[in-house]
Amino acid sequence: MVKQDTVLLQNWLRTVVMALGFLNQKIGLANHLYQVHENDVVSNEGNASVHARLNVYSSGYMARLLDCMYADYAISKKFMGDELFDSFAKAYLMYHPSTSFTLYDLGKAFPDFLDRTKPQPEEGIDNNHFDIPATLARVERARQVAMRAPGIENDIVNTNQVDIQDMLFGTLNISVPECLQLLELDFPMKRFFEAVYREEEYELPSSQKTYMAISRKNYRLVLEEITETQYLLLNECRKHTNLYDAISALSADHNISSAELLADAFLWMPFFRKCGFIQVIS
Amino acid sequence: MSINTKLRLGLPNLGLGVGLRNKHFNYLLNNPAGVDWFEIISENFMDDFGFASHVLMHVRKQVPVVMHGVSLSVGSTDPLNYTYLQKLKELAERVEPEWISDHLCWTGVAYTNTHDLLPMPMNEESLNHVAERVLKIQDFLKRPLILENPSTYLQFKVSTMPEWEFLSALAKETGCGLLLDVNNVFVSAHNHGFDAVKYIDSLPYEHIVQMHIAGPTDCGALLVDTHDQPVPSEVWKLYRQAQQLTGGVSTLLEWDAKIPEYPELLEELFKAREVLKGNIPDTGIYRSPNMPVSNPVDFQLQASNG
Numbered sequence: 001m002v003k004q005d006t007v008l009l010q011n012w013l014r015t016v017v018m019a020l021g022f023l024n025q026k027i028g029l030a031n032h033l034y035q036v037h038e039n040d041v042v043s044n045e046g047n048a049s050v051h052a053r054l055n056v057y058s059s060g061y062m063a064r065l066l067d068c069m070y071a072d073y074a075i076s077k078k079f080m081g082d083e084l085f086d087s088f089a090k091a092y093l094m095y096h097p098s099t100s101f102t103l104y105d106l107g108k109a110f111p112d113f114l115d116r117t118k119p120q121p122e123e124g125i126d127n128n129h130f131d132i133p134a135t136l137a138r139v140e141r142a143r144q145v146a147m148r149a150p151g152i153e154n155d156i157v158n159t160n161q162v163d164i165q166d167m168l169f170g171t172l173n174i175s176v177p178e179c180l181q182l183l184e185l186d187f188p189m190k191r192f193f194e195a196v197y198r199e200e201e202y203e204l205p206s207s208q209k210t211y212m213a214i215s216r217k218n219y220r221l222v223l224e225e226i227t228e229t230q231y232l233l234l235n236e237c238r239k240h241t242n243l244y245d246a247i248s249a250l251s252a253d254h255n256i257s258s259a260e261l262l263a264d265a266f267l268w269m270p271f272f273r274k275c276g277f278i279q280v281i282s
Numbered sequence: 283m284s285i286n287t288k289l290r291l292g293l294p295n296l297g298l299g300v301g302l303r304n305k306h307f308n309y310l311l312n313n314p315a316g317v318d319w320f321e322i323i324s325e326n327f328m329d330d331f332g333f334a335s336h337v338l339m340h341v342r343k344q345v346p347v348v349m350h351g352v353s354l355s356v357g358s359t360d361p362l363n364y365t366y367l368q369k370l371k372e373l374a375e376r377v378e379p380e381w382i383s384d385h386l387c388w389t390g391v392a393y394t395n396t397h398d399l400l401p402m403p404m405n406e407e408s409l410n411h412v413a414e415r416v417l418k419i420q421d422f423l424k425r426p427l428i429l430e431n432p433s434t435y436l437q438f439k440v441s442t443m444p445e446w447e448f449l450s451a452l453a454k455e456t457g458c459g460l461l462l463d464v465n466n467v468f469v470s471a472h473n474h475g476f477d478a479v480k481y482i483d484s485l486p487y488e489h490i491v492q493m494h495i496a497g498p499t500d501c502g503a504l505l506v507d508t509h510d511q512p513v514p515s516e517v518w519k520l521y522r523q524a525q526q527l528t529g530g531v532s533t534l535l536e537w538d539a540k541i542p543e544y545p546e547l548l549e550e551l552f553k554a555r556e557v558l559k560g561n562i563p564d565t566g567i568y569r570s571p572n573m574p575v576s577n578p579v580d581f582q583l584q585a586s587n588g
Contacts, residue, residue: 004403004438004439004440005407006357006359006402006403006407006408006411007359007391009403009438009440010358010359010388010391010400011391011392013400014390014391014392014394014396017396017398017400018394018396040439041438041439042436042437042438042439043436043437043438043439043441043474045437045474045475046473046474046475046503047502047503047504048435048473048503048504049503050436052503052504053435053436053473053504054436056435056504056506057396057398057400057435057436060398061396061397061398064397064398065397068397097394097395098390098394098395098396098397099393099394099395100395101325101328101353101355101363101366101369101395102325102328102329102353103325103397104325104329104330106397147332147333148329148330148331148332148334149331149332150331151331151332153336178331179331179332216332219332219333219336
């Protein structure tokens with residue numbers, strides 16, 4: 001008889017809890033892998049059968065993690081419908097078991113999973129809408145990240161108007177909060193996302209390259225569509241502490257006139273600051 | 283670390299508390315805490331710098347806070363997760379909790395996490411294993427670890443001692459504290475046919491730092507620890523017994539699914555005062571024909587503030 005030490009018992013029970021299939025199949029696999037029988041492992045004193053006892057852990061596992069997926073991707077669930085969402089979420093959980101101590105990481109790879117498992121487009125038919133669930137989930141995940149990452153709530157915020165002289169002479173220091181999430185998307189998502197969220201009527205968005213910034217200000221999430229140049233500038237600002245340096249770098253990398261960029265950035269700054277995308281350092 | 287033999291390991295009796303849950307965040311920003319202390323789920327606040335963290339620091343200014351974890355996995359045969367422990371330590375530096383607790387269980391092995399509180403075999407081998415890890419954790423955290431008895435639905439045939447004997451030996455060997463969940467004693471006693479009164483009487487009371495009370499669900503052959511119901515009479519009776527044994531320790535009402543509004547939650551908590559006077563509420567155990575989820579995670583999930 002195999003020695004049932006703690007290592008073996010934990011691996012056996014882990015298999016019963018996490019393996020694919022129905023309870024009998026899971027128990028069968030665990031028994032086969034560890035050369036034991038459930039009746040030799042689990043005490044059968046009391047009213048409940050060994051299978052009923054194992055079922056509490058086995059069924060609880062998937063139900064518990066599905067609840068987590070429902071909370072993390074509530075808007076995707078509304079869009080996909082309960083049945084379809086459950087199918088994808090269950091498959092995701094089976095192929096991406098949690099390896100983290102926090103449930104916050106559980107759904108991290110779900111947008112990529114939806115992308116990888118979407119139906120293959122048929123030739124000659126426009127099936128772009130198959131890309132919408134993954135895009136929607138990407139926006140949802142970015143919102144979660146923005147919700148938790150360090151923001152500017154505890155900073156002393158400079159609210160003075162930006163002086164053009166400071167921009168021109170390179171003395172305007174800036175910082176981009178960690179909670180800012182920048183997304184390059186294949187659909188315009190803002191109106192669509194908000195309509196699904198509020199359970200309003202909506203039309204499926206048509207395929208179009210768009211950019212989105214999501215941030216948090218005063219513990220409120222801000223979600224805005226931005227232009228490609230705004231997207232590039234905000235990305236560049238992450239690498240610099242001075243706005244002029246960010247503009248110069250962007251100008252050099254993308255062959256855009258720095259004078260034009262300076263003029264645009266001057267106009268964009270109030271919007272960026274209002275949304276919590278950027279802050280000016282005194 | 284030397285073994286502390288003081289009552290409650292010298293830790294304070296904080297009085298009556300509840301878990302800090304997303305559902306009550308807005309209420310708590312606009313109203314006084316109304317309780318003596320809060321318990322937080324440690325993992326919910328690790329790397330969280332948003333609204334949840336703001337609410338935590340808001341209540342922290344009013345009353346003490348205790349950190350209660352669900353992913354320490356002290357019984358796992360995987361190596362200790364020092365990344366996790368470092369995060370726990372950093373959170374403790376920020377929150378300054380009265381103590382840090384988790385469960386006598388394992389949550390995963392082979393580097394996976396089931397996010398459940400899985401049962402330990404109870405024998406010399408597993409006791410040595412857990413004791414060694416508790417000592418390492420306490421050295422790392424520079425404070426005693428407080429361990430809770432979980433609800434269990436199975437026992438391993440290789441077990442050679444009852445859970446109370448395992449916990450007693452662990453507490454004496456490592457100097458760790460005990461978080462006595464009287465509801466979990468009630469649930470496990472029902473599920474395995476042991477005597478709950480004897481269980482509580484057999485624990486080294488000087489190590490008991492805190493108690494949990496909660497309401498389970500009766501699913502026929504098994505009771506399941508659902509934390510979604512009022513505390514039944516049987517659990518209140520065990521609570522009274524345990525409070526008499528210990529001379530009084532911090533009490534926390536756990537309510538983690540179908541969470542009531544805050545004032546209703548406090549009404550349930552304050553029944554504890556009447557219980558100590560001998561007035562046991564007449565509350566039955568909720569019965570369900572369906573198998574509910576043990577250790578629900580609703581309370582661990584992010585509340586959207588968007």
